[in-house]
Amino acid sequence: MAGDRVILEAERLVKTYANGVVALDDVSFTIHDGITGLLGENGAGKSTVIKILLGLVRPTSGRATVLGQDVSADLAARARIGYMPEHDCLPSQVSAAEFLTHMAEVSGLPPAVARTRAADTLRHAGLFEERYRAIGGYSTGMKQRVKLCQALVHDPAFVFLDEPTAGLDPVGREEMLALIRKTHREFGISVLMSSHLMADVERTCDRILVVQGGRLVHAGEVGHFTRETETVFLEVDGDREALLAALARRGVAVTTDGAGLVLAGADQTLYDHVRDAVVEAGAPLRRLAPRRRALTELFERGAA
Amino acid sequence: MTGTVFDIGYQHYAGVREGRARALGALVADGVRTALGLGRGARAKLLPWAFVALLSGIALVMALVAGAANRLGGPGTAERTNLPSHGDYYGIAAVILFVFGALVAPELLCRDRREGVLQLYLVRPITGSDYVVARYVACLAVLTGAAWLPQLILFVGLSMGDPTPGAYLRDHWLDVPRLLLAGVTMAAYVTSLALLVASFTTRRAYAAVFLVGLFVITTPLTVGIAEELPGALGQWVSMGNLAAIPVHVNDVIFGEVSELTEDAPARTLPGAVRVGWYLAWTVGAAAILWARHRRVRP
Numbered sequence: 001m002a003g004d005r006v007i008l009e010a011e012r013l014v015k016t017y018a019n020g021v022v023a024l025d026d027v028s029f030t031i032h033d034g035i036t037g038l039l040g041e042n043g044a045g046k047s048t049v050i051k052i053l054l055g056l057v058r059p060t061s062g063r064a065t066v067l068g069q070d071v072s073a074d075l076a077a078r079a080r081i082g083y084m085p086e087h088d089c090l091p092s093q094v095s096a097a098e099f100l101t102h103m104a105e106v107s108g109l110p111p112a113v114a115r116t117r118a119a120d121t122l123r124h125a126g127l128f129e130e131r132y133r134a135i136g137g138y139s140t141g142m143k144q145r146v147k148l149c150q151a152l153v154h155d156p157a158f159v160f161l162d163e164p165t166a167g168l169d170p171v172g173r174e175e176m177l178a179l180i181r182k183t184h185r186e187f188g189i190s191v192l193m194s195s196h197l198m199a200d201v202e203r204t205c206d207r208i209l210v211v212q213g214g215r216l217v218h219a220g221e222v223g224h225f226t227r228e229t230e231t232v233f234l235e236v237d238g239d240r241e242a243l244l245a246a247l248a249r250r251g252v253a254v255t256t257d258g259a260g261l262v263l264a265g266a267d268q269t270l271y272d273h274v275r276d277a278v279v280e281a282g283a284p285l286r287r288l289a290p291r292r293r294a295l296t297e298l299f300e301r302g303a304a
Numbered sequence: 305m306t307g308t309v310f311d312i313g314y315q316h317y318a319g320v321r322e323g324r325a326r327a328l329g330a331l332v333a334d335g336v337r338t339a340l341g342l343g344r345g346a347r348a349k350l351l352p353w354a355f356v357a358l359l360s361g362i363a364l365v366m367a368l369v370a371g372a373a374n375r376l377g378g379p380g381t382a383e384r385t386n387l388p389s390h391g392d393y394y395g396i397a398a399v400i401l402f403v404f405g406a407l408v409a410p411e412l413l414c415r416d417r418r419e420g421v422l423q424l425y426l427v428r429p430i431t432g433s434d435y436v437v438a439r440y441v442a443c444l445a446v447l448t449g450a451a452w453l454p455q456l457i458l459f460v461g462l463s464m465g466d467p468t469p470g471a472y473l474r475d476h477w478l479d480v481p482r483l484l485l486a487g488v489t490m491a492a493y494v495t496s497l498a499l500l501v502a503s504f505t506t507r508r509a510y511a512a513v514f515l516v517g518l519f520v521i522t523t524p525l526t527v528g529i530a531e532e533l534p535g536a537l538g539q540w541v542s543m544g545n546l547a548a549i550p551v552h553v554n555d556v557i558f559g560e561v562s563e564l565t566e567d568a569p570a571r572t573l574p575g576a577v578r579v580g581w582y583l584a585w586t587v588g589a590a591a592i593l594w595a596r597h598r599r600v601r602p
Contacts, residue, residue, distance in 0.1 A: 076429055085423055088420045093344045103424060106428045108428075186314055
């Protein structure tokens with residue numbers, strides 16, 4: 001479960017590329033022990049955040065520390081960090097066991113320990129039986145699990161997962177999300193997982209950071225975020241205008257969505273207001289369902 | 305006999321983390337294994353070992369011919385009849401060593417970038433410079449081995465082929481440090497140039513073809529032009545023959561002219577100039593390679 005130990009701190013990060021593109025604009029946040037989701041559309045700045053935190057890109061201004069150390073200045077700190085990139089990063093010719101052993105050694109582990117840990121990590125990821133097969137012959141889901149294994153094989157305190165479910169079918173996605181939850185809850189390794197899939201983040205993460213256009217637009221517990229983004233979808237037969245007026249009199253914020261209405265909030269009072277307004281307008285209720293704001297709506301709101 | 309397997313769950317590692325030194329060692333070892341196709345399928349082993357066999361085979365034939373001459377004509381016949389020996393070997397086999405380097409170097413650099421493995425290295429406790437230095441050492445080790453092995457086979461063959469092996473060893477022991485130095489010289493030159501070219505592309509085939517072309521084309525081009533030009537100009541054009549540059553140093557080391565350089569106008573240049581020219585190419589290429597990787601980003 002999520003803890004209070006600070007794993008990572010970013011202070012006023014700004015990254016402006018040579019072509020003038022501002023990838024990050026004054027972004028500050030703190031990540032605690034647990035699984036944190038980094039949510040944003042493509043190009044929002046998620047990968048730039050991760051690259052700065054990994055020490056691969058220097059921020060134009062600001063400072064980031066992982067486990068209390070500036071990773072770009074202290075190479076040794078990287079031995080306690082794992083990284084699973086979004087794109088392909090696996091050699092096709094070698095076996096998973098050989099590749100993981102090698103990556104563990106590159107992270108500083110002695111050869112005998114590296115071999116043992118490679119086999120153990122593959123076992124935890126359900127790849128033990130396949131460990132001596134060349135990675136080039138693996139399915140997409142298996143390759144994705146090998147990518148996660150190489151991030152874990154040296155027993156890091158913290159891992160960055162960049163779009164871990166990208167390209168996976170529903171079954172593979174479920175397995176990957178389960179493995180990510182296991183990484184924290186059973187292995188005790190904190191996770192920062194970037195995604196543009198809100199459902200993945202909601203189901204897996206304890207906390208969430210939302211970036212949009214290089215700015216941080218939300219940071220907090222997933223539960224708060226979920227409550228904040230919840231809405232009620234309402235569809236009625238009959239006089240919709242009368243219903244809108246009745247809802248307005250009760251102070252309910254309403255937006256139209258095709259034939260239906262979207263009401264902000266999802267607490268009991270809102271449902272009471274809906275019941276009273278439907279009765280007052282004499283409009284037969286056709287559909288009433290809780291819903292979540294779409295990611296795009298959320299970003300539009302954040303940008304505004 | 306029965307037993308029970310217990311899943312003891314995830315185990316944290318509390319031991320020593322050996323950091324950058326271990327990482328560099330692992331990268332060098334992996335580079336050697338990659339270059340020789342070890343831990344890979346049969347196809348990956350085929351070419352490197354075929355080249356090692358070819359290079360060794362040439363030396364074996366040279367040793368057998370010299371041995372037969374000495375047995376039939378008496379001690380020292382091979383030397384008197386000027387049969388090819390250690391000083392001639394790299395002149396004969398240089399092109400094969402270049403092609404071998406053109407296959408090995410792209411395997412070490414291009415694949416890591418093309419398959420994305422480089423980004424995994426760069427988030428570990430090493431820098432881009434560490435990475436390329438480790439790959440350089442691995443390539444150098446493989447090419448040095450490939451350069452030394454035939455010369456050692458030749459040395460053993462010549463010793464055993466001589467009617468008085470003891471006398472041969474006493475008279476020719478200086479060939480050992482010379483052949484070792486000449487082997488490293490050849491390997492360092494090929495490593496620097498081949499890795500530099502490989503660092504410009506993610507496609508192994510492009511790098512290999514370009515390198516082979518570079519070594520093969522500069523030979524007739526420079527030989528042809530150098531013959532037409534008089535004096536120092538011809539000598540310097542002759543120094544542009546990329547395949548001959550390390551062989552000139554080989555000539556300096558053994559104090560004789562090999563088959564590849566016997567007609568090159570550059571052979572008459574002072575030894576220091578030929579060595580300096582070799583160092584400029586070898587160290588220059590290595591420096592550019594290092595600079596390109598100093599700030600490499602995935």
